[in-house]
Amino acid sequence: MKTLEVRRVTSRVLAGVDLECDPGVFVVVGGASDGTHDLIRILAGAESPRRGSVTIRGVAPFKNPAMRRRIGAVFTNDRLPPASTVAKSIAATLAARGDSRTSGEILGSFELESWASRSVRSLDDTEHRTLALMLALSVPSPVLLALAEPFACAPIISVSRVTHAIAHAVACDAVVICAMAIVPDAALLSAPVRQLERGSWAKTPRFAPDDARRLSARAVIRTERPRELAAALSRDPHIIAVSFEASAPRGEVYVTAADSETVALAVSRVARREDLPIHSIDTSWAAPPQTRGAP
Amino acid sequence: MWVIAGRVAMKRIDLRFGAIVSLVAAFSVLVVAAFERATSPLTATDNTLLGVVFGLGIPLCTYAIVGRITEYGRLLESTETLAKYGANRRVLALGFVTVGTVCSSAVGAALALLGVVAAHSAADSHVVFDALTSTGLGFLAGFVYCAWFALGSTFGRRGRGRFVALALDWAIGSSTTAAALPVPRGHLRNLLGADPVLEMTQRQASLALILFGFVYLLLTLWRTPP
Numbered sequence A: 001m002k003t004l005e006v007r008r009v010t011s012r013v014l015a016g017v018d019l020e021c022d023p024g025v026f027v028v029v030g031g032a033s034d035g036t037h038d039l040i041r042i043l044a045g046a047e048s049p050r051r052g053s054v055t056i057r058g059v060a061p062f063k064n065p066a067m068r069r070r071i072g073a074v075f076t077n078d079r080l081p082p083a084s085t086v087a088k089s090i091a092a093t094l095a096a097r098g099d100s101r102t103s104g105e106i107l108g109s110f111e112l113e114s115w116a117s118r119s120v121r122s123l124d125d126t127e128h129r130t131l132a133l134m135l136a137l138s139v140p141s142p143v144l145l146a147l148a149e150p151f152a153c154a155p156i157i158s159v160s161r162v163t164h165a166i167a168h169a170v171a172c173d174a175v176v177i178c179a180m181a182i183v184p185d186a187a188l189l190s191a192p193v194r195q196l197e198r199g200s201w202a203k204t205p206r207f208a209p210d211d212a213r214r215l216s217a218r219a220v221i222r223t224e225r226p227r228e229l230a231a232a233l234s235r236d237p238h239i240i241a242v243s244f245e246a247s248a249p250r251g252e253v254y255v256t257a258a259d260s261e262t263v264a265l266a267v268s269r270v271a272r273r274e275d276l277p278i279h280s281i282d283t284s285w286a287a288p289p290q291t292r293g294a295p
Numbered sequence B: 001m002w003v004i005a006g007r008v009a010m011k012r013i014d015l016r017f018g019a020i021v022s023l024v025a026a027f028s029v030l031v032v033a034a035f036e037r038a039t040s041p042l043t044a045t046d047n048t049l050l051g052v053v054f055g056l057g058i059p060l061c062t063y064a065i066v067g068r069i070t071e072y073g074r075l076l077e078s079t080e081t082l083a084k085y086g087a088n089r090r091v092l093a094l095g096f097v098t099v100g101t102v103c104s105s106a107v108g109a110a111l112a113l114l115g116v117v118a119a120h121s122a123a124d125s126h127v128v129f130d131a132l133t134s135t136g137l138g139f140l141a142g143f144v145y146c147a148w149f150a151l152g153s154t155f156g157r158r159g160r161g162r163f164v165a166l167a168l169d170w171a172i173g174s175s176t177t178a179a180a181l182p183v184p185r186g187h188l189r190n191l192l193g194a195d196p197v198l199e200m201t202q203r204q205a206s207l208a209l210i211l212f213g214f215v216y217l218l219l220t221l222w223r224t225p226p
Helices: A036-043 A086-097 A103-109 A125-137 A159-171 A183-187 A209-214 A226-234 A260-274 B002-013 B015-039 B041-069 B089-119 B127-152 B161-172 B184-191 B202-222
Strands: A004-010 A015-021 A024-029 A051-056 A071-074 A144-148 A175-180 A193-197 A217-222 A239-245 A252-257 A280-282
Touching: A004 A036, A015 A051, A024 A036, A024 A159, A024 A183, A036 A071, A036 A144, A036 A175, A071 A125, A086 A103, A086 A125, A086 B002, A103 A125, A125 A144, A125 A159, A159 A175, A159 A239, A175 A183, A217 A260, A226 A239, A226 A252, A226 A260, A239 A260, A252 A260, A260 A280, B002 B015, B002 B041, B002 B089, B015 B041, B015 B089, B041 B089, B041 B127, B041 B161, B041 B184, B089 B127, B089 B202, B127 B161, B127 B184, B127 B202, B161 B184, B184 B202
Parallel strands: A024 A175, A024 A193, A071 A144, A144 A175
Antiparallel strands: A004 A015, A004 A051, A217 A252, A217 A280, A239 A252
């Protein structure tokens, strides 16, 4: 049995979509009118499919609150529950999730402490989505992340922060489904891509899945201190994603950035600053056998 | 979670909205009561209660309150902001309906009291008894209408069943046939002295209202998935 099983799901837009996923990242490209947002809502248990079924580890999320507590989801029109302040609104969502952390801790981990005292009414759509993304990425041990346009809040929650959290979720055996309208965004995740077109999987996608990968450069760096290098690189604003494998003969760090020059410059800058030894940089790397999120 | 749902419902109703609805309803009751007292002093209290208070004011105020709590959509959709994070939708719905009941019962009681006080004549010796009875009845009407509209909110796109519930209450609630049995209006009219539904006594009508209120509430929760 697969972790996520979607069988002949129909909705206002979707027309009998099937999908099976094991833990890992999976990108769905398409617009709202193609059904990507319906798919995300149905996967997250916010909406029941008209026909068909969605199960995560054998459980239907729509009818199971306990399962929904382990799903992090962002919708396009996400709104926080009404409350006088952002902190109180987030506290309500944490209580719903059974999460013992405080809203201050969650906001602090995304450097959004200054928002705590703001009125929920003063938030614009992007800020609502940003906080919803923050809540989705902070699910303690997720089984599913269902994210609509996860990079849309990039000025506030950076792309590398999102990709980091996604890598961490995958390391926790979660399935991560990202719905995106444009291919370059999908490329940032270096994950398998499928295209939804008018409610069905496109038989002839407008792009090959490998096209997405070519839009970003990736490299594997061999070092004796992979954890420290990965941690330092994760703080670099030019790095899109970073993960590491400590059990390799000589620890390996996997880095994704806009192009190979950016990777090289960031690695040399970080290595010099942190005094970390670098043995090699290999830009011919295709995909890590098993990656683990950086701390 | 029930308490948090209640807080969310309170925020949705909003103090300004509550004040506007209450003031408009109170002003309407005062105007109609003054008119009734001027035109037919002997039946002014009955006409005011049967017409503007229980016929229009309480149903419309409750309709507005339930609409506001459900964000003018389906009850299921209105629970999404918290259900998405793992809250049980039935518990949320119960919290929403509880707050709606408290608000609409308070408005119902206040409007009924205002109707009696504004419409009674100086020579009326039963004003205190009428005021107490009508206030209790207004409280009960608020509860039953809230449960009735909450049940309506579980049907149709964007909760349009709520409007159907209001229309049904107006269309068939004034009759005395079996069709009027499941809607609140017929029993409330019976308690106010109008013709009873299926020859029911006032005691039976009171019990029917309480029973139907809880049945509507249970059906609402049953139709809301966890």
